[in-house]
Amino acid sequence: MNEYIGIVLIAFGVIYDLLACLGLIRMPDIYTRLQTATKAVTVGTACILIGAAVYAGPGPLAAKALLCMVFVLLTNPTSAHVIARAAHSSGIRVERVTAEGLMGREIESELWDVTKKEDTVQKDLLMHIIANCSIVEINQHVNKEGLFELVSQKLGHIQNVSPDVIKNKLISREKESVTALKPDFAIPHIIIAGEDSFEIIAIRAKKGVFFSEDFPAVRSVFVMSGTQDQWSFYLRILALIVQLVRTEGFFDKWLKASDKEELRELLLNGIKGIRENKN
Amino acid sequence: MEIFIYSALFLFILGIFLCLGRLISGPTAPDRAVAIEIMGIILVGFCTVISILTGEEFYMSVAIAWALLSFIGSLALGKYLEGKNLDE
Structure with a gap:
């Protein structure tokens, strides 16, 4: 039973990670890439690590997996923040790419x-x-x-x-x-x-x-x-x-x-x- | 059951190739830094999955070390991109 729960958690995490990578490719500028990639990857990898701990059952592997999960949850948002700050202070602007529906008349009439x-x-x-x-x-x-x-x-x-x-x-x-x-x-x-x-x-x-x-x-x-x-x-x-x-x-x-x-x-x-x- | 693990490994490799695509295409330095960071975290997941595939806890240690090293690497890259020295 534990194996099935572990596999489900790992599958969930893998899909999250893959979507994050897709976001890294798809998004228009550095800030949106950071936003999609780092958050999803943090959750996805944490899920994988919990899944591994559940799959393996109590023991040293599970302990290491949980320790690693704590590290990932602590460090990943921090490094994302550092990179975002670096990008901002090195003068990279936000890309102006909006959905078609938001451009032109609608936003103008709203204003x-x-x-x-x-x-x-x-x-x-x-x-x-x-x-x-x-x-x-x-x-x-x-x-x-x-x-x-x-x-x-x-x-x-x-x-x-x-x-x-x-x-x-x-x-x-x-x-x-x-x-x-x-x-x-x-x-x-x-x-x-x-x-x-x-x-x-x-x-x-x-x-x-x-x-x-x-x-x-x-x-x-x-x-x-x-x-x-x-x-x-x-x-x-x-x-x-x-x-x-x-x-x-x-x-x-x-x-x-x-x-x-x-x-x-x-x-x-x-x-x-x-x-x-x-x- | 193993088929799930193998397909998970395949998806990880796919994700790593997507990150490599961003790493190559850039266009700015922070973009590449993000790609490296994401790749590092995905490799942590990769190591975890290999560890439960083989039952060796050694790979878990690799994952922990990789997570910490990728964090330190991102901090250093961030400082470098901001144009500051490491002690500032």
Whole structure:
């Protein structure tokens, strides 16, 4: 009986070894050859040695076979690792051989799906930011200092930064160049310390805010304040706002909207419209 | 029963010839090192099978020695291929 078990184990091991040799011939580069050959050969030879021990029965031959099996199991993976490391450090590259089905369109379309998904996530974040931004209405005449005072109070409260810091930053940003743009909107923006925070405040000033001689009455102001790591939002939102205010009839609707929620609705619908046009 | 042992020996020789094919065709030095290593381990199996065919435990000792020597040889080859001295 023991002989039969031994023969079965040896047959199993021999087939494993032979398949490993076949892999050594068939595989395209050194790393895959190592992968197929050494693992299969380790298991196969260990099987043969156990089979020999079972076949011979208790005795010195079996003892030596088991000892040899321990050696093979310990040394073979180690030497495979050494060779792989040597191959890697002597600069051998992985061969780019993939199955036909994996090349061309399939992998490309998969990558495309992944990027599109990430894009939608980003877009949803933008929508989320705008859907939750605070909207301010100013019904009397103000100059830009007054506006900054008001905005910095609000932003300081939301972002937990001292209002004076925000006000100073807004004023010095304004000194560098005027943030008001044609037609009739302004986009003051600052970078604050910290991370993971981005706020936008939309302001409707029916009677206009005095920014400079060129822009005496700016009626819509979008103040953005974000940390450095969130700065990509700034560029995206800026692009959206510029497109938004250039759409026809935006300012009419902007001035006619009866309350804050209607203004927010107007912003969100405008952005949706821009996106649908793009698609 | 012996027919199984003989066919196992035949398959081993076939495997060794496949390894020799890789040893000759290369194309890089690590490829040849892998071929030598696999050949060594297959020879361990070969010795084991001969040992149970003849009933001599002497061949088992050869197998143990071969396993250890092929390990040391692979380590030395690996170091050499990495371009380092043996004491590094």
